[in-house]
Amino acid sequence: MRKVGDLSKLHAKYFDLGLRVVAITSEPSEIIEEEMLRSKKVKYWIGCDPENKTMDAYKEKGSVGIPKTYLIDASGRVVGDEIPTEEQLQQLLEAGFDGSLLPALHADLGPARTAYVRGAFGEAWKSAQVMASSQDEALGKDAAFLKGRVEAYAKFLQGLAESSLQKKMPGRAYGLWLALAHRFEGTEAARAAQAKLKELKSDPSVKKELGAWRDFETVLERDVKPPGAWKADAIRTSYEKVARANAGTWAAWFAEDSAKKLARR
Amino acid sequence: MFTFVALAALTLPAADGWKDLTGDPAPALEAKKWLNAGSTLPSLEELRGNVVLLEFFATW
Numbered sequence: 001m002r003k004v005g006d007l008s009k010l011h012a013k014y015f016d017l018g019l020r021v022v023a024i025t026s027e028p029s030e031i032i033e034e035e036m037l038r039s040k041k042v043k044y045w046i047g048c049d050p051e052n053k054t055m056d057a058y059k060e061k062g063s064v065g066i067p068k069t070y071l072i073d074a075s076g077r078v079v080g081d082e083i084p085t086e087e088q089l090q091q092l093l094e095a096g097f098d099g100s101l102l103p104a105l106h107a108d109l110g111p112a113r114t115a116y117v118r119g120a121f122g123e124a125w126k127s128a129q130v131m132a133s134s135q136d137e138a139l140g141k142d143a144a145f146l147k148g149r150v151e152a153y154a155k156f157l158q159g160l161a162e163s164s165l166q167k168k169m170p171g172r173a174y175g176l177w178l179a180l181a182h183r184f185e186g187t188e189a190a191r192a193a194q195a196k197l198k199e200l201k202s203d204p205s206v207k208k209e210l211g212a213w214r215d216f217e218t219v220l221e222r223d224v225k226p227p228g229a230w231k232a233d234a235i236r237t238s239y240e241k242v243a244r245a246n247a248g249t250w251a252a253w254f255a256e257d258s259a260k261k262l263a264r265r
Numbered sequence: 266m267f268t269f270v271a272l273a274a275l276t277l278p279a280a281d282g283w284k285d286l287t288g289d290p291a292p293a294l295e296a297k298k299w300l301n302a303g304s305t306l307p308s309l310e311e312l313r314g315n316v317v318l319l320e321f322f323a324t325w
Contacts, residue, residue: 007320022294022307023320029298035324037300045307047296055321057292058284065281070291072317076309078286083318092316101314149314 003067004040006083011044014089017156018074018096022047024054074101090160097153099265106142116146118232119261120224122185125150154180154189161196170203171250178217178254182224212251215242219255236262294319 011021021044025032029048036042049055058070071080074096084092095101099117108131116124124146131143161176177200180193200206206213219238223230239259246252286292294307305311 003320003322007318010318018315019318020307020312020315021318021320023322024294024296025322025324027324029300031324032300043301045302046300047294047307048298048300049296051297053295054293058286058321060282060284065283067320067322068281068283069321070286070319072291072309072319074314074316076290076313078289078291080287081283081285089316096314096316103310103313 003069003083004036004042007044008042010083010089014093016152017159018093018152019089020045024049026050026052026055074098090156093156097149097156102146102149105146106136106139108136108139109142109146112143112146116150117265118223118230119183121150121153121183122187122190122224125184126186150184150187151189154184154187158189158192161193170200170206171209172253174200174203174206174213175216175250175254178213178220182217182220185224209246209249209251212242212246212249215246216251216255220258223258232262232265291317291319 007021007023010019015021023042023044024047026049028050032046032048036046047054058068069081069083070078071082071084071092073079073092079092080088099113099119102113102116105113109128112124112127112131115121115127128143128147128150131139132147134140134143157176157180161173161180164170164172164176174197177193177196181190181197184190184193201210216239219235219242222238223235226235236259239255239262242255243252243259246255291309294309296307299307309317
């Protein structure tokens with residue numbers, strides 16, 4: 001059981017951001033409760049599968065070497081057979097927030113869902129927030145799910161911004177906090193991001209690129225809160241222009257990234 | 266030679282007895298009893314949007 005400590009650490013650090021550590025064993029639940037839950041204080045999910053139903057689907061006939069790991073991405077595909085590095089894990093977790101992976105939701109959440117898909121997470125959160133206390137149980141459950149998704153994504157981006165600062169990349173942190181401030185408008189995360197942006201404006205490397213950041217922010221505002229109908233192509237073209245005009249800056253990197261995300265939609 | 270090796274890799278099970286499922290949809294997760302999962306049913310359908318680190322283990 002060399003991995004119990006590693007798995008527990010990953011579970012504790014990334015559960016709120018969308019990682020699920022799932023361990024499967026063929027041993028009876030009494031043994032597992034004693035060995036894992038009581039003595040090792042394991043908190044991740046454990047499935048007791050005495051008939052080897054799950055294992056049979058993953059192993060070839062014949063002997064098996066245990067432990068064995070599979071890494072499954074947010075779309076349900078196997079992407080590896082090792083514990084991922086933190087960088088790999090972060091990429092996989094971020095992909096999980098993509099609007100295309102939202103499950104079917106109650107019809108009343110249609111506008112909230114549309115807002116989420118186009119990256120207006122604050123708008124999605126606000127409308128889900130209202131419906132989360134609905135008398136209609138199915139609607140309430142789906143609204144709470146969507147609200148939770150937005151909150152988890154905000155938390156994920158906050159973590160990335162903080163670690164960017166620690167790694168001496170204030171430009172990257174600034175772009176992430178800009179995204180939080182605008183895309184998550186109306187949430188606690190956006191308010192916190194506003195304060196961070198103010199602080200970071202005095203950083204020399206950010207200060208130098210403030211013109212580029214303003215260009216980017218103008219498009220971002222239009223992307224999140226369009227004056228008329230939201231048109232992916234028009235917004236994408238604007239992002240591309242910002243990227244070209246400010247080549248070599250962090251603002252250009254974020255503009256390019258936003259354009260790419262729109263192109264995929 | 267290359268073709269021969271590639272074919273062999275396709276027809277022989279992985280040396281450790283597990284399938285190489287990289288790129289494939291993950292097979293379903295089934296268990297008689299789930300521990301620590303609360304009221305959540307850890308089916309892959311329910312877990313879409315989450316990254317799953319699946320570990321087969323034994324305490325012995």
